[in-house]
Amino acid sequence: MNWNTLLTTQRLGMETWTASARPEDRTQFQRDYDRIIFSSPFRRMQNKTQVFPLPEHIFVHNRLTHSLEVASVGRSLGNLLAEKITNRTPGNPLVQETGTIVSAACLAHDLGNPPFGHSGESAISNFFQNGAGAEFQYKLTPAEWSDFIHFDGNANAFRILTHQFSGKRPGGFALTYPTLASIVKYPFESPLATKQKFGFFQSDKEDFQKITAELNIPHTGNKYLSYSRYPLVYLVEAADDICYQVMDLEDACKLGILSYERVKELYLSFYDKNEDKKSLTNIAETLKKVTDKNEQISYLRAGVIGKLIGESMRIFEENHEAILTGIFSKSLIGSLENKQAIAMKQVKEVSFREVYAHRTVVEIEIAGFKIIGTLLEEFVGAVVNPEDRYNKKILSLLPQQYSPQSDSLYHKIQSAVDFISGMTDVFALDLYRKIKGISLPGVV
Numbered sequence: 267m268n269w270n271t272l273l274t275t276q277r278l279g280m281e282t283w284t285a286s287a288r289p290e291d292r293t294q295f296q297r298d299y300d301r302i303i304f305s306s307p308f309r310r311m312q313n314k315t316q317v318f319p320l321p322e323h324i325f326v327h328n329r330l331t332h333s334l335e336v337a338s339v340g341r342s343l344g345n346l347l348a349e350k351i352t353n354r355t356p357g358n359p360l361v362q363e364t365g366t367i368v369s370a371a372c373l374a375h376d377l378g379n380p381p382f383g384h385s386g387e388s389a390i391s392n393f394f395q396n397g398a399g400a401e402f403q404y405k406l407t408p409a410e411w412s413d414f415i416h417f418d419g420n421a422n423a424f425r426i427l428t429h430q431f432s433g434k435r436p437g438g439f440a441l442t443y444p445t446l447a448s449i450v451k452y453p454f455e456s457p458l459a460t461k462q463k464f465g466f467f468q469s470d471k472e473d474f475q476k477i478t479a480e481l482n483i484p485h486t487g488n489k490y491l492s493y494s495r496y497p498l499v500y501l502v503e504a505a506d507d508i509c510y511q512v513m514d515l516e517d518a519c520k521l522g523i524l525s526y527e528r529v530k531e532l533y534l535s536f537y538d539k540n541e542d543k544k545s546l547t548n549i550a551e552t553l554k555k556v557t558d559k560n561e562q563i564s565y566l567r568a569g570v571i572g573k574l575i576g577e578s579m580r581i582f583e584e585n586h587e588a589i590l591t592g593i594f595s596k597s598l599i600g601s602l603e604n605k606q607a608i609a610m611k612q613v614k615e616v617s618f619r620e621v622y623a624h625r626t627v628v629e630i631e632i633a634g635f636k637i638i639g640t641l642l643e644e645f646v647g648a649v650v651n652p653e654d655r656y657n658k659k660i661l662s663l664l665p666q667q668y669s670p671q672s673d674s675l676y677h678k679i680q681s682a683v684d685f686i687s688g689m690t691d692v693f694a695l696d697l698y699r700k701i702k703g704i705s706l707p708g709v710v
Contacts, residue, residue, distance in 0.1 A: 267590045269351055271482040272497065273360040273367075273444055278428055278473060279437015295363045298445045299370040305439065307377045307426055308333075313690035314381055327517055329376050332509060337372040339575060340505035344368030346579045347501065350586075364498070370441075371448035371502045378422025380687040381694040382634025383627075389638035390417040390683060391462065398643045402679065409490070410676040412456035413467045414683070420451055422687055424466050428473045431667040431684070443477045447496035450474065451503055453483075454492035469680060484592050494592025504578040507599040508571055511613055516567050518621045519560075526559050532616065533566040535609040536573055545569070574599070577606055637698040638686060644701055645682035650675065663697070 275294040292300065302308055311329035327335075344365030355361050380386030393399045394414040403411055413421075427446060428438040450465040453474075458464065466474045471491055478485070484494045515532060518524040537546050549569065553562055578598040585601075588594040602610055621627070648657035649670055668685040670678045686694070698704075 267482060267484070267494070267497065267592065269355045269361060270358055273358065273363075274442070274480060275360070276443045276480055277437065277440050278443065278446060278477065279430070279435065279440045293363055293366065294442055295366040295370060295445065298439075298441045299366060299373060301439050301441065302370060302373045302377075307688065308373065310688065310690050311376065311379075313692050314379060314383075327513055329379060332513070333373055333376050335513065336375065336502075336505045336509045337369045339508055339571060340372035340502055341365045341369035342575050343501040343505055343578060344498070346575070347498075347582065350579070350583055367442075367444050367448060368498055368501045368505070370445045371498065372505050374423060374427060374441075374445075375449050375502055375506060376419065376423065377426050378424070378687065379419035380422075380638065381689050381691040382630055382638065384419075385631035385634045386638055386687070387417055387419055387462065388631075389635040390642065390687065391415050392635065393639050393642045393646075397639055399646060399679075402675065406676055406679075407468075409455060409457050409468050412459065413469075413676075414679065416456045416459040416462045416464060417683070417687075418452075418456075418459070418462055418464055419687075420449070421456070421464055421466050421470075423449055424474065425470050425684075426688070428470055432669045432671055433667055443480055444496075444498065447477050447481055447483070448498040448502050450496065451499055453478075453495055453499075454487060455490050457490050458487070458492055467680070469677065486592070495589075495594075497589050500582060500589060500594075500598050501578075504574075504598040507597065508574045508578070511599075511610065511617065512567055512570050512574070514617055514621060515613065516563055518617075518624075519563055521626075523621055523624050524616070526563065528616075529563055530566060532609070532613055533563075533570050535612060536570050536606060538605045541605075574602075574606070577602060633695075637694050640698055640702065641686050641689075641694065642682065645685060646679055649678040649682050660701075 277294075308330070311333060312331075314329040342365070344367060347368075348361050348364040351364075352361055380390060382389070391414070394402070394411075394417075399414065402414075406414075424446070426438065427441055427449070430436050430438060452459075452463045452465040454464055455466060455468065455471055456464045474493075475491070477483075478493050481496065483496055486492045486494055512533075515524065515529050519526060519529040534546075534549075537549075539546065549566070552565060556562055556565060581598045581601045582589065585594050599610065644660050645664065648654075648660035648664075651657055652661055664681075664685055668681050670681045672678075689697070
């Protein structure tokens with residue numbers, strides 16, 4: 267792979283479109299960013315759980331605020347990369363847009379996550395593996411079945427951005443190929459899924475093939491589609507890893523799950539007493555001036571993010587050739603060394619043991635399984651058997667854009683999954699209650 271073919275302003279669904287000759291107020295990649303941020307799926311993320319339930323009085327991160335923060339870190343990483351590769355690609359003005367491409371992809375990276383956090387993904391998979399949806403296993407191809415039992419928000423994000431839903435235009439959001447390629451962290455189809463992760467559904471693989479052909483991304487699969495990672499994926503992934511690992515500690519502190527002293531210690535563990543002596547001195551002086559504990563935690567968190575941005579770019583630069591040849595197999599954050607690696611490992615251990623396993627997190631995961639499972643049973647049953655009198659009423663609740671576009675069982679089921687995975691936590695809960703006859707107007 268080389269940067270001259272990896273960067274293009276070609277848009278999905280607008281391949282025959284020619285840019286206007288008049289001066290533009292935005293670059294093509296800035297248009298990508300704006301299309302995402304002004305979209306309904308992006309706005310809905312404000313009511314989707316990131317990790318913790320959305321509390322009434324203490325503000326913690328939801329999917330939208332997380333995505334904005336990831337986009338900020340991603341922009342910094344992309345701008346740093348642009349500085350590094352400018353001399354290697356003389357005369358290519360698109361290199362200077364790397365920060366915008368990465369930032370736009372970061373904005374979109376969680377668009378496909380269903381309600382109730384990552385447990386929503388598991389709830390959808392569980393419905394087909396162990397619930398009422400298991401009856402469809404032998405009515406679908408193995409690859410189609412794999413899409414549902416390994417349902418993944420990453421693949422769903424690519425679908426939301428690229429699929430022509432009923433009444434919509436070709437190409438979905440009609441984003442540029444580089445922005446779309448940058449969100450596909452797992453560039454292979456579901457039968458090759460590891461730990462439930464894959465990059466695109468059977469219904470959308472032709473779009474991904476079109477993108478990889480244009481960008482000249484190498485094909486690595488035999489029986490099933492598999493490709494090398496698009497290089498900018500590493501920066502999107504690093505931005506996401508940095509934000510959720512580091513920011514979750516701050517949220518846990520605000521919610522009283524982890525103590526101030528514990529979080530402060532974890533943040534300071536990223537600094538080496540000898541190599542970072544000057545930085546530690548500045549930190550100590552600042553903490554004397556800033557006495558508010560929440561502000562102190564925010565200050566320490568910002569310092570750690572800055573440090574991890576620098577380390578991530580160092581690792582990318584050192585492995586530049588391996589990344590371009592498609593043989594670099596680790597993530598940037600997974601390649602941290604020495605003090606940074608030890609600190610990040612400790613943060614992950616504490617997070618999984620004390621934060622993600624906290625009662626409030628588990629409670630919403632359980633609720634998510636119940637709510638999503640019930641909604642899937644109702645809507646999948648309705649799209650598969652639409653002539654039933656009750657099912658007709660259920661289908662009247664399905665928005666027109668999610669109407670099945672073919673008689674294929676796979677596409678019918680997918681239309682129901684599209685609708686439910688796009689819901690906010692609040693909408694899913696409200697619809698669940700109405701369908702179950704709970705808290706109906708005028709009913710005591």
